[in-house]
Amino acid sequence: MTRKELLAMKYAKRVGQVIAAGVTLTLVATACGGGSDDAGSPTTTGTAGAKGGTVTVYHVNDVEHLDPQRNFVTDSSMIGKLITRTLTDYRYDAKAKKIVLENDLAASYESTPDFKTWTFKLKDGLKYEDGSPIVAADIKYGAERSFSADMQEGAPYAHEYLDCPGYKGPYIAGNNGGKGCTGIEVPDEKTVVFKLNRAVPTFEGTASMKVWSPVPKAKDTKTAYDNKPVSTGPYKIESYVRKKTLVLVRNENWDQKTDPLRNALPDKFIFKFGDAEATVDQRLFADGAADKSSVSFAGVQPENIAKTNGATVKDRVVESEDICRRYVAFNQQKPLLKNQKMREALYYGLDRTTYRDGRGGERLAAVVDSIIPDDMDGYKAEEHFKAPPEGDKEKAKALLTEAGYKGEKLTLGTADSGLAVKAAEAAQASWKAIGVNVDIRKIPGDNYYSTQQEDKSATDLITAGWCYDWASLATVVPPVLGPDTTAPNKAAQNNYGRSNVGWDKMAELAKETDKAKLTSGLSDLYAEIMKTAPLVPTVQDLNVYVVGSNIDNGVADPNTGGLIDLTQIGLKKAN
Incomplete structure (x- = not known):
């Protein structure tokens, strides 16, 4: 398990750090479709549909x-948001196009001045x-798990x-002799105290x-x-047949008054697994009786755009973007790619x-x-290579000459899914056009x-991607370009280029408790590291969905991969 990886297919592991409470991240994502009236006008303002009915998700x-x-x-x-609540969480405000940090289970929180103890x-x-x-x-037991x-x-x-230190979880050694993780204290039923081994200025994120x-x-x-976690959210699991269906029904013990994040309008969600994406496209385009209240986690396939x-x-179209960025890393453990001129040529x-x-x-x-989203604080347009x-x-050809390239072959690694392979073939053709054999x-x-994380099996050129868990450069620069937190002389698990530039400065910035200085420091450091060409940023994914005609408030959440936001969705008419 890594931190937050954008899978070369579609779905993303997540990692990140930093939005202060009350601070929002402004996005340029657009969300429409699922009109709020029978005329089918687009919904862009977060309207509420009828309460009740069943939504099907392919x-x-x-x-x-x-x-x-x-x-x-x-x-x-996204499914977890329906059954699992957290201390804080992010809500996407579709009208303002902002991601807002809210208190979820937490009524309040505070930290000590050194940001190492959070209550x-x-x-x-x-x-x-x-x-x-x-x-x-x-809360303590869940974290210990x-x-x-x-x-x-x-x-x-x-x-x-x-x-x-040394704690191995609750299932061995009597859960540390009954003490569990000593970095978590529970003075009473309403209070949990986290004692950290470092300053984390935005632990609320x-x-x-x-x-x-x-977890009880x-x-x-x-x-x-995994098969049936006890619900804290507005829905609970009624049935789950792996690789076939998951059915969620109302959790009658969930209290809307405590939850600022979830509308919980439908009575039921039915998730259907396994249908081919092209088949789902056809069903949603056709909008038959069985699919008027349906959505898909897969965007419209390119051939059907x-x-x-x-x-x-x-x-009935919903378009959005997400927070992830794709890139190709240049593995500097490989002889050819130790040469900066070669990396610059690529x-x-x-x-x-x-x-x-x-x-x-x-x-x-x-x-x-x-690889830093352009709506994140600290982003700067690339000004070195231009x-x-x-x-x-x-x-590129001039740099190849400077590098002394003599036609040696490089290997580009890609996931074996359709779009990933097509993108890799485009990169291969680009580099062939400048005389590089890939x-x-x-x-x-x-x-x-x-x-790709194993040194012995990693390729020369590595297609990868990164998404943050919450908006901070501390969740982009160190994990993608820094050292392993447990083995300081080794590249981080997601540092696919194995770059070691700027690690001393990263260590200094890890001690910084001023959020503005942390952001500016990492922004400047990223620019300096990128002058050595450890990777080349490529694209961000955009999302195009079609929803059934009975879907109301069909907006997409950029913070959850740009997927249709099931916490806000409703039906025009309960089915």
Whole structure:
């Protein structure tokens, strides 16, 4: 399990750090479709539909995990929002196009001046699906579960940040002799105190991750908890047949008054797994009786994009962007790529417009000049190379000469899914046009990143991507370009280029407690590191969905992979 990885297929592991409470991230995402009246006018302002009815959600794959301590991927995260609550969480305001940090289970929180001790107070009236109260000890136990070897797929923040060295989770050694993780204290049923091993100025953002969700110890079934976690959200699991269906029904013990994030309008959600994406496209375009209240987690397939302009379809289109950025890393453990001039030649030689077309074209991807989203505080336009989107062949060829390149072959690694392969083929053609020989190695998507993280199996050129968990450069620059937090002389798990430039400065900035100085420091450091060409940014994904004609408030959440926001969705008429 890594931090937050954009899978070369579609769905994303997540990592991040930093939005202060009350601070919002402004986005340029657009969201429309699912009109609020029978005329089918687009919904862009977050209208509320009728209460009741059933929404069907198509998804080509079963989700990875529902256990909150293991849930760290955008598709399962969106489903998880319906059944799992966290101390804080992000809400997408579609009208203002902003992501807003809200208190979820927490009524309030505060930190010590050094940002190493954080205290959260829980709201009144919080209950599990069986009516039992949610207490602070359950937050502690949930976080402790993430230390277990069986839970390592989840967000890493508990075992990275909490001050309990050597702790291995609740399932061995009597849970540390009954003390559990000593970095968490529970003075009463409403108070949980986190003692951290470092300053984390924006731990309130960290607290939005599901790893901090409560789990009642008496109901913990270890890895089997994945099949039916005890609900704290507005819905609970009625049935779950792996790879086929998941049915969620109302949790009658959820209290809307305690929850600022979820509208919970439908009575039921039915998730259907396994139908081919092209088949789902056809069903949603047709808008038959069985699909008028349906949506899909898969965007419209590239070959069907033109159909979204049809008279019966265009008012049911939802378009959005997400927070993730794709790139190609240059693995500096490889002899050829130790040469900076060679890396610069590859940077200039990549035609990112054809790469974009490989990812589906202008409706499905946009060329970017940075792995930092351009709406994030600290983003700066790339000013060193100033390579145009289509690349600069002549500059690239001159750099190849300076590098002493003699036609040696490089291998480009890609996941074996359709769009990923097409993008890789576009990159291969770009580099062939400047005289660089590149072979493509297709790696199964389910172990793509684990393959590239191993030094012995990593390719020369590595297609990758990154999404933050909450908006801060601290969740972009160190994980993508820094050292491993547990092995300082080794590149971070997601530092696919194995760059070691700027690590000393990163260590200094890790101690910075002033948020503005942290942001400006990391912004400047990113610019300096990128002068050495450790990677070339390529595109961000865009999303085009078609929803059923009975769907109301069909907006997409950029913070959850640009997926249709199931926490806000409703139906025009209860079915």
